[in-house]
Every structure is written in structure tokens, then in C-alpha cells.
Amino acid sequence: MAEPNIVFVRIDNRLIHGQVATQWNNTVGSNLILVANDEVAKNTMRQKLMNMAAPQGVATRYFSIQKTIDVIHKAAPRQHIFIVLETPQDALRLVEGGVPIKKLNIGNMHMSEGKRQVATTVAVDDDDVAAFRKLRELGVELQIQRVPSIPPEDPEKLFR
Template identity: 60%
Template sequence: MPNILLTRIDNRLIHGQVGMTWANHLGANLIVVANDKVADDPVQQNLMDMAVSDVVDTRYFTIQETIDKIHYAADDQLIFLVVKDPQDVVKLVEGNVPIVKLNIGNMHFSEGKQQITSTVSVNEADKQAFRRLQKLGVKMEIRRVPDESNTDISKFL
């Protein structure tokens, strides 16, 4: 069983808040980014690697690669899994990735989305994905940074 400490939705994927603040808070030694586009974009990967301390490794996998490879993680790999949106989290959970706790950190506002907190905006597809994750038993919270109090997303669904 892989040691997934936390899964986070952040449409920016890895940046200072994720690469330093959250990784340090969790004690993670590996950040896995599950994203189809970034998995094939070495420029984006190099930019994201700049936001991570030297003691934390990174891996960039497609959603399917994450499903296929996560169970081969070594026992000493303490994994912080980062994804871009809730639909990808549903694919991972339905693909048997053992996600127990989901942190919703940042989902940018765009046309057709409703802002539910200062950093999270959702549309109906996002809400459906969160409801599906709820049914699958995933505990979910909205929290930007570790020292902030969390908000239960279920009141917005």
C-alpha cells in the first residue's frame, strides 16, 4: 500500500505553497503530480522543480501512469499527490489509488464557476465529482495552507 500522506487539488500544481509549505508540513519526501499535460512537458516540470526543496523528489505521471505505478511505491516514500481538478481525483480513486483524504487548495474562478471560498471556485461538473468522491468515502476539506482552519466542502454541494 503506497504511503499517500495527502492528495491536494491545486490548479497551479507545484508552486512555493505546495513544494515547500505543504511538503514540509506533511513530512513528504516525494511529490507526485498526476496530470496528463504536465507529464509530457519537461519545461513545466523544470519550473515546478524549482519550487521544491532538495530533500523532496518529484515525479510527473499521467493519470493512467499514476494508477498503474502508485502501488509500486517503496515503503519509505512518503507521497504528497497533487492534481489539477476533482475529475482527475475521481479517475484516480476509481482506478484503485488509495486516496483517503483530499485537500482542496486552489481552483481558479472562470466563466461558469461559482466562487465558494477565496481560493476555490466550482461549476456543476466539479460539484458532481466532489459528490462522487463523497460516495466513495474520501474525506474532503478546503484549506489553502496548513495553519488555516479547514472548511467542509459538503455544504456547497
């Protein structure tokens, strides 16, 4: 079976929003944004709101993590897929489930109780760090970059 054409994978708390829809999508040239998230897959209201933010001419899908693992290999070559995730734990589930992710962009991970700020827009706890470490061991390149127009930050910041 042909490998799915995954052009970009990003962690972003806000999933599809202006920066994702406008800047990243223009940069990576996808025609399908796949939100892989168990909560959103069941929440049609959030799906409708995100469809409003999605760029015209770009399709959207809202799959659970398991559904993504199950169907990703059915993707057609013409589908240039941009996967948006909420957490590194979800990214790890996808990779362990056989979704071919070579590089993971880390955009927005909001500060909250029990997390520490490690980069401009990235806050993590120990569980997040463990997931990132495992992802790296599995050969996934990590990249911290909020928007394409500003330079990436050192991914080692995650592990300090």
C-alpha cells in the same frame, strides 16, 4: 502488495508552487511529490519549472493519470508520497482506478468562466460538484484548506 504510503493529496491549479513546496510539504512530511496530470506529464518545460519550486531533498514525479494508477502500487514504503492534482475529475479517475485516497485537500481552484466561487480560493462548476459528490460517495473525506496555518473551511460549501 503493500499499500502505497500516500501522506497527502491536494487539488491545486498551480500544482507545485511556493505554498505547496514550503508549507504543506513541511506539515505533511513527504519525500516525494507526485504531480498526476496528463498535460504536465508531456510538458518537460513545466516539469523543469516545477522542479525549481520543489523543496531540496524532495523527489518529484510527473505521471499521467493512467500511469499513476498503473505504478502507484509499486511505491516503496520509504516513499512518503504527496500527490498534487489539478482537478476533482482527475482525483475521481485515480480513486476509480484503485489509487487509495482517503482524504482530499482542496486548495486552489481558480475562478473562470462558468464557475462560481464557493470558498475563499475555490471556484466550481456543476461537473466539479458532481465529481466531488462521487468522491464523497466513494468514501473520500473532503477538506477545503489553502495553507496549514489557516483553519479549514466547511466542505459542505462545495454542494450548496
